Amino acid sequence: MxxxxxxxxxxxxxxxxxxxxxxxxxxxxxxxxxxxxxxxxxxxxxxxxxxxxxxxxxxxxxxxxxxLDYRYYSGISKLLMYITIPLLFYTLIFGSHVNDASRWIAIPGTGLSFQTSDLAKLALITFLARSLSRKQENIKDVKQSFIPIMGAVCSVFILIALANLSTALMLFGVSVLLLIIGRISIKQIAVTCLAGAILLTGVIFLGPRRKTYISRIHTFMHPEAANPDKSFQADHAKIAIxxxxxxxxxxxxxxxxxxxxxxxxxxxxxxxxxxxxxxxxxxxxxxxxxxxxxxxxxxxxxxxxxxxxxxxxxxxxxxxxxxxxxxxxxxxxxxxxxxxxxxxxxxxxxxxxxxxxxxxxxxxxxxxxxxxxxxxxxxxxxxxxxx
Known part of the structure; x- marks a missing residue:
């Protein structure tokens, strides 16, 4: 001990x-x-x-x-990204459906399942930290630095958002904070945010869970007019508090x-x-x-x-x-x-x-x-x- x-x-x-x-x-x-x-x-x-x-x-x-020395996570991050993107695709198509959302993958032989978004958060953050730290000398170069970084952020965002919008939004926000700390130009950050807003609009109004997302937003904005069944969880949470x-x-x-x-x-x-x-x-x-x-x-x-x-x-x-x-x-x-x-x-x-x-x-x-x-x-x- x-x-x-x-x-x-x-x-x-x-x-x-x-x-x-x-x-x-x-x-x-x-x-x-x-x-x-x-x-x-x-x-x-x-x-x-x-x-x-x-x-x-x-x-x-x-x-x-x-x-483990944290520098090893720099190399691991690339492997995690190679694993994460296919897993997110697989989850959307073949994952376990709970409450109309496909977020989980069963681990064979264990009886356990895990959310691929948990792995995606770890993968994207480590990958961004690696990319931003290695590209500081040409950080404002669009082709060498910005496009690969923006592509990773937007790809992971849309794949998570289709099933789990709240997690995707938080991860996108963390990514933008890292871009700011990593000295990405304001113009490039604005482009990333615009791309995120377009993807967000598409997910809310065209995605497979659009009815759920719109219903939750409407219930939050207009609780007095909401169906009691829709506001049940929020109402009882407020009662508890x-x-x-x-x-x-x-x-x-x-x-x-x-x-x-x-x-x-x-x-x-x-x-x-x-x-x-x-x-x-x-x-x-x-x-x-x-x-x-x-x-x-x-x-x-x-x-x-x-x-x-x-x-x-x-x-x-x-x-x-x-x-x-x-x-x-x-x-x-x-x-x-x-x-x-x-x-x-x-x-x-x-x-x-x-x-x-x-x-x-x-x-x-x-x-x-x-x-x-x-x-x-x-x-x-x-x-x-x-x-």
Whole structure:
């Protein structure tokens, strides 16, 4: 045990945040899975143990990811992109359909499935970090830099948006932030945003889930005129938050878990506020803000452009997803299928989130080792001299 603790490197605050989120996840999921256990005809403890196994598996993956030098992810990113694009196509055609959306691929022989969009987020962010860091000398060259980068962003966006618009929009937003940090010109960023807007319009009005997207937008914009069945989830999330008060009803005393669909996943923040009150909700917001703060410190201290862009992209992705989930719960956005990172019950999504945490920790681990930074700078100077 002491040997493992000795080998744990990276930002200690991020490790603490992961532990806190794991504990919050176990408590809130345990409160929210009663109805799910009843529907499946199993005990609550059975589902909780599976969730605990996923958390432990995620932490193991995080440990392995943080031990790998983050520079290796530069080469891995190309392979991930080669795998991701065909997988997204395959998911749209042959993936499992849940709630009229084809987002999942079954893993043969395991009984598990995963959302290819989770892999796509990791692949695109690492690929953008690699491309932007390697093309800094000719970053404004349209043919050499802009077209390949824009093509990757728009391709992944449209393939995800056809089945999962909310995830696609968040990933597109993170990509634009990386383009800004990576010194892409304002004109080229504007072209990327225009292309994204055109694709978005096409998905909303012509895509296979156009009725669902239009209905959700209409329900959000005009809740008073919405069909009660359409606003059911949003209404009960608001009830959960309103009845939680300042201090909450107490652990395990939520009433809305019996009504809210996906209370253990998409709407888990509403359950947390109902049971732990406004104070619990604010504390959770503070944890994610502190995570963003620690990640920004890593970005500013990273000696290499690739490490800085990688940590920035992954941290923005995690925090934007967290605040999108909480915004939906309190009624600041239309209903989406976005889980709360490392808190919502989920299978492979938690594992991919853990890998993202591990990569951020790998960058911070490199910052903590001054010898590696000096050696890296000497090698880079030598390479430039040789060139």
């Amino acid at each position: 002491n040997q493992i603790l000795h080998n744990i490197k990276g930002d200690r605050w991020i490790w603490l945040i992961v532990i806190l989120l794991s504990l919050i996840s176990l408590l809130s999921v345990y409160s929210a899975i009663g109805t799910l256990a009843y529907k499946r005809g199993v005990g609550v403890e059975s589902i909780l143990m599976k969730h605990l196994a996923m958390i432990i598996g995620g932490i193991v993956l995080m440990y392995i990811s943080h031990k 309103a009845t939680g008060g300042i201090f909450g009803k107490g652990p395990g005393k939520s009433n809305e878990v019996n009504y809210l669909p996906e209370a253990y996943s998409d709407e888990i923040y509403a359950i947390i506020v109902e049971e732990y009150g406004m104070i619990g909700g604010i504390i959770l917001i503070g944890i994610y803000l502190f995570l963003l703060y620690r990640c920004i410190k890593i970005v500013t201290k990273a000696p290499k452009a690739f490490g800085a862009l990688l940590a920035a992209g992954l941290s923005f992705s995690l925090t934007i997803q967290a605040f999108a989930n909480m915004a939906v719960a309190v009624g600041l956005g239309p209903v989406t299928g976005v889980p709360l990172p490392f808190v919502s019950m989920g299978g492979t999504s938690m594992l991919f989130t853990s890998v993202a945490f591990g990569i951020i920790l790998s960058v911070s681990r490199d910052i903590e080792d001054p010898k590696k930074v000096v050696v890296g700078e000497i090698k880079e100077v030598g390479n430039l001299a040789t060139a």
